[in-house]
Amino acid sequence: MSAKLLEVRGLTRTFTSRNGLFGRKRVMTAVADVSLDVPRGQVTGVVGESGCGKSTLARLVLRLLEADQGQVLFEGVDLASLSASAMRRLRRRLQFVFQDPYSSIDPRYTIRAALLEPSQVQGEHLHAAAATDRINSLMAMVGLNPSLAQSYPHQLSGGQKQRIGIARALALQPSFLVLDEPTASLDVSIQAQIIALLEKLQQELGLTYLFISHDLGLVRYFCDRIVVMYLGRIVEVLPSADTPPRHPYTIALMESTFEPDPAKRRVITRLNGELPDAFNPPPGCAYAARCAHASDRCRSERPALVLRDGHELACHHPPT
Numbered sequence: 001m002s003a004k005l006l007e008v009r010g011l012t013r014t015f016t017s018r019n020g021l022f023g024r025k026r027v028m029t030a031v032a033d034v035s036l037d038v039p040r041g042q043v044t045g046v047v048g049e050s051g052c053g054k055s056t057l058a059r060l061v062l063r064l065l066e067a068d069q070g071q072v073l074f075e076g077v078d079l080a081s082l083s084a085s086a087m088r089r090l091r092r093r094l095q096f097v098f099q100d101p102y103s104s105i106d107p108r109y110t111i112r113a114a115l116l117e118p119s120q121v122q123g124e125h126l127h128a129a130a131a132t133d134r135i136n137s138l139m140a141m142v143g144l145n146p147s148l149a150q151s152y153p154h155q156l157s158g159g160q161k162q163r164i165g166i167a168r169a170l171a172l173q174p175s176f177l178v179l180d181e182p183t184a185s186l187d188v189s190i191q192a193q194i195i196a197l198l199e200k201l202q203q204e205l206g207l208t209y210l211f212i213s214h215d216l217g218l219v220r221y222f223c224d225r226i227v228v229m230y231l232g233r234i235v236e237v238l239p240s241a242d243t244p245p246r247h248p249y250t251i252a253l254m255e256s257t258f259e260p261d262p263a264k265r266r267v268i269t270r271l272n273g274e275l276p277d278a279f280n281p282p283p284g285c286a287y288a289a290r291c292a293h294a295s296d297r298c299r300s301e302r303p304a305l306v307l308r309d310g311h312e313l314a315c316h317h318p319p320t
């Protein structure tokens with residue numbers, strides 16, 4: 001069995017927009033030539049500021065969005081090569097937990113209906129007793145009282161709704177979950193409980209996670225490996241959570257998480273300047289305009305992502 005559950009190779013996705021009805025068409029690359037491995041049974045984190053392409057990458061990985069170029073291989077199989085029915089079968093194993101649990105739970109249906117829906121979509125129809133058993137075990141797995149299954153989403157707190165979002169993702173016994181900022185809309189104390197739940201489930205069920213977050217502090221706490229994105233590209237991959245970062249951007253992100261109260265943390269506080277215009281990216285390193293170490297070479301030549309001793313880095317002048 002390969003150590004890699006999922007491999008992403010050269011994934012690229014552009015979006016086109018127009019200024020007004022007859023305005024000029026403008027193209028931006030939200031994810032640019034991204035390659036990464038997701039080792040089986042581990043938590044791989046993807047971190048970066050808002051707009052760097054994390055959610056687009058997450059959607060591409062699950063084929064909720066089609067790529068312009070590149071491949072996603074799950075257990076060595078290219079997802080793009082699968083027919084619609086083969087992809088639907090594989091979906092059992094690849095699931096998604098969204099930032100906003102509302103987006104995955106229809107407000108008109110009870111929690112019971114929401115938890116049974118994934119298996120119905122797969123063509124599985126359980127009789128009432130088996131359905132109740134399934135619901136009870138899913139509710140117990142995510143630490144909720146099974147009596148809540150009769151409730152409607154608006155009757156639940158934010159944390160309870162996210163637990164239901166996780167239970168829905170677990171309903172088909174997946175092996176791989178993409179978690180896209182699963183705690184970003186929750187209070188700090190609830191965030192910690194949801195992270196603890198995700199950790200427990202990962203260990204007990206042997207799950208593999210791709211965990212998307214803008215919070216490097218959280219990613220360093222939760223993840224085994226860390227992928228850092230900047231303006232659609234990977235700029236650094238830390239092979240372990242305690243590997244010291246070398247990219248000036250990752251270092252700035254890390255300094256920005258020194259604020260002890262996560263509620264007050266703002267990723268951009270220690271980062272000077274803004275992200276460059278994605279519709280008109282600079283020719284060299286996208287971080288050069290904000291980087292204290294940038295040279296003329298950085299402004300004209302984009303550094304390649306180079307692997308050394310398991311650590312990948314795209315920087316001409318990493319601080320020593």
Ligand SMILES: Nc1ncnc2c1ncn2[C@@H]1O[C@H](COP(=O)(O)OP(=O)(O)OP(=O)(O)O)[C@@H](O)[C@H]1O
Pocket residue numbers: 015016017030048049050051052053054055056057214278
């Ligand atoms: N459907 C779309 N149409 C046009 N542009 C899009 C679309 N989806 C994303 N983008 C653009 O692609 C870029 C990357 O967006 P994405 O949501 O992937 O970033 P992100 O890092 O997840 O940010 P956030 O944390 O704010 O969600 C942004 O500039 C965004 O405006």
